[in-house]
Amino acid sequence: MSRLKLTVSPHEGETTLSIVSRLALRNGASFVQDFCAGMGVSWRDAANGETGEIRRLADLAGLDADDLAARSVIRKEHPGYRVNGQYLTSKTLVRRELRVCPRCLCEDDQRGGPLARHGRLEWLVAAYRTCHIHQTPMLTLPDAEYPRCRHDFGQRLRDYWRGILRAERELAPSNTLGLLEIGTAS
Numbered sequence: 001m002s003r004l005k006l007t008v009s010p011h012e013g014e015t016t017l018s019i020v021s022r023l024a025l026r027n028g029a030s031f032v033q034d035f036c037a038g039m040g041v042s043w044r045d046a047a048n049g050e051t052g053e054i055r056r057l058a059d060l061a062g063l064d065a066d067d068l069a070a071r072s073v074i075r076k077e078h079p080g081y082r083v084n085g086q087y088l089t090s091k092t093l094v095r096r097e098l099r100v101c102p103r104c105l106c107e108d109d110q111r112g113g114p115l116a117r118h119g120r121l122e123w124l125v126a127a128y129r130t131c132h133i134h135q136t137p138m139l140t141l142p143d144a145e146y147p148r149c150r151h152d153f154g155q156r157l158r159d160y161w162r163g164i165l166r167a168e169r170e171l172a173p174s175n176t177l178g179l180l181e182i183g184t185a186s
Contacts, residue, residue: 003059003060003061003062004023004027004039004060004061004062006026006027007023007026007061007062007063008022008023008026008061008115010063010067010068010071011108011116011118013120013121013122014071014118014119014120014121015071015072015073015118015119015120015121015124015153016046016049016054016057016068016069016071016072016073017046017047017072017073017119017151017153018118018119018153018154019061019063019068019071019118020032020035020036020043020046020057021151021152021153021154021155022115022117022118022153022154023035023057023060023061024036024152024154024155025114025115025154025155025158026115030155031147031148031149031152031155032149032151032152032154032155033147033149033152036057039056039057039060040056041053041056041057041060043149043151047073047149047151048073048074048075049069049072049073049074049075049081049082051069054068054069054072055069070084070085071084071121073093073095073124078090079091081093081095083121083124084121088125091126092125092126092127093124093125093126094123094124094125094126095124096150097140097141097143097150098119098140098141098144098150098153098156099123099128099138099139099140099141100119100123100138100139100141100157100164101120101123101131101133101134101136101138101139102136102139102164102165102167102168102171103131103133103134103136103168103171104120104131104133104134105117105157105164105168106164106165106168114154114157114158115154117154117157118153119153123138134171136171137171139164139167141156141160141163141164142160144156144159145159
């Protein structure tokens with residue numbers, strides 16, 4: 001397997017799924033699962049932290065496999081997961097929805113454009129409802145529409161970027177209760 005010429009550098013605290021999604025975007029793929037299939041990697045297994053797929057992705061991107069594995073959500077005995085050496089249950093880990101901090105993403109975008117927008121590990125924790133940096137509520141994005149995969153972080157942000165920008169403009173620093181939700185793709 002040869003290394004891709006167009007790669008991305010992981011950000012501190014970034015999830016493996018975010019890294020792979022940005023890698024797919026960087027290489028012009030519309031869907032992360034198609035990108036992975038074209039590279040001989042199972043997206044489903046990578047999304048579940050399967051060691052072999054994580055190593056293949058690390059080799060493709062020229063990244064450290066152990067570092068990439070530490071950023072992965074690894075499915076263990078039902079209903080458990082391991083993230084960065086910590087055990088989480090299906091009730092403490094958010095896997096069925098995508099939650100983001102609009103301010104973090106807007107700052108990412110200002111620093112480096114769409115490829116700089118990235119997911120953070122703490123956003124996956126169910127009890128994490130308010131961004132610790134901005135003291136603003138997390139935003140829950142609408143469900144992914146087929147054929148988009150719910151774990152395709154970069155493309156999901158593209159699909160709902162206008163809604164994320166609107167939510168960021170409407171945030172008040174004192175609005176720290178609950179989660180925000182946006183409706184449809186814009």
